[in-house]
Amino acid sequence: MLTVEKFRELVEKYDRIAVFRHTNPDYDALGSQYGIVRFLRNRYPKKDVRAGGEENSIDATFIENPDPMDEEWIKTALAIVVDTSNLNRLDGRELWLKAEEHVLFDHHHETEPPIDYNNLVEVDASSCAEILGQFLREYNEGKILPKDAAEALYAGIISDSIRFSINTTTAETLRTAAYLLDSGLNVNRINNKVFSVSMNAFRFANHLRTIAHYETPGMAWAILDQKDFRPFGLTARGAKTKVSIFGEIRGIQTWAVFVEEDDGTYSASLRSHSVVIRDIAERYKGGGHDSAAGIPSMTREECEEAVQSLIEKVKNA
Ligand SMILES: [Mn+2]
Numbered sequence: 001m002l003t004v005e006k007f008r009e010l011v012e013k014y015d016r017i018a019v020f021r022h023t024n025p026d027y028d029a030l031g032s033q034y035g036i037v038r039f040l041r042n043r044y045p046k047k048d049v050r051a052g053g054e055e056n057s058i059d060a061t062f063i064e065n066p067d068p069m070d071e072e073w074i075k076t077a078l079a080i081v082v083d084t085s086n087l088n089r090l091d092g093r094e095l096w097l098k099a100e101e102h103v104l105f106d107h108h109h110e111t112e113p114p115i116d117y118n119n120l121v122e123v124d125a126s127s128c129a130e131i132l133g134q135f136l137r138e139y140n141e142g143k144i145l146p147k148d149a150a151e152a153l154y155a156g157i158i159s160d161s162i163r164f165s166i167n168t169t170t171a172e173t174l175r176t177a178a179y180l181l182d183s184g185l186n187v188n189r190i191n192n193k194v195f196s197v198s199m200n201a202f203r204f205a206n207h208l209r210t211i212a213h214y215e216t217p218g219m220a221w222a223i224l225d226q227k228d229f230r231p232f233g234l235t236a237r238g239a240k241t242k243v244s245i246f247g248e249i250r251g252i253q254t255w256a257v258f259v260e261e262d263d264g265t266y267s268a269s270l271r272s273h274s275v276v277i278r279d280i281a282e283r284y285k286g287g288g289h290d291s292a293a294g295i296p297s298m299t300r301e302e303c304e305e306a307v308q309s310l311i312e313k314v315k316n317a
Contacts, residue, residue, distance in 0.1 A: 007135070016076055018050050018080065023090070032152075042148075043140075053091040086110075086114070087115050103117060107126075108289065127160035127173075129160070151180075168289075201234060209245065218253035218314045220255040241269075255270075268281070269292075270295070277310065285297075
């Protein structure tokens, strides 16, 4: 397991440090990535610290887009990756693999192919950002973090813990958040950045509420074709994030949204309050957490099959 001492040794050894995250980065991925980038830039102004990845940020006015980087640059660098334990999900993995040494911070169960270097993985943590908040607190000898680094990490924690509302939230999550707030953060601003939605997305959510299935008590689900979300100007990825609207129904146990990708395959987001649904995701080469998991590239038949498996789970719960 990666210790603070070992990480300090690695960081001090390298003049070039790159921090990567997973594809389709959410705010835990972006917040964890920029939490480290901003902390290291502040602490070591002479080092060349860059953010890796090919995809853009969600909102570049809040968390910026990644930096340019090439093979020549990275071959003498330390490469860090956050929020994924699956090499196929690593945004910019060809460059990442060419770095001299590697570090991973994550809170996911390992999925093939794994990332196995200097690892700090805590699968019970609310967010990767929580792990990093604690880790950097120790690294920084308990002193407060630079405000921009603390802001990124706080965004990651509230994003993955859904504003401290799901079961992964612990006293330690709140203690870490309190430590980050000591940097003088504006919680209202960060909440708005992470949770506000466009009018189009809001209208789509209303549409999704009307077309979803609620026949099985304790369950809500929908399989969406492109025609269901394209008219609202949403991508498959944007549509899938709306799975969260079902979690607030009283008595709901499990919910899922399947969306048609541009290539005609379907991808899924499965959620639950208490039933473990990760096993169902793994059956289709997906993965994630016990109560929040995802599946890539499914056929429509597999989506219907997965719905049946979820229905069985709810009935037997
Ligand atoms: Mn995460």
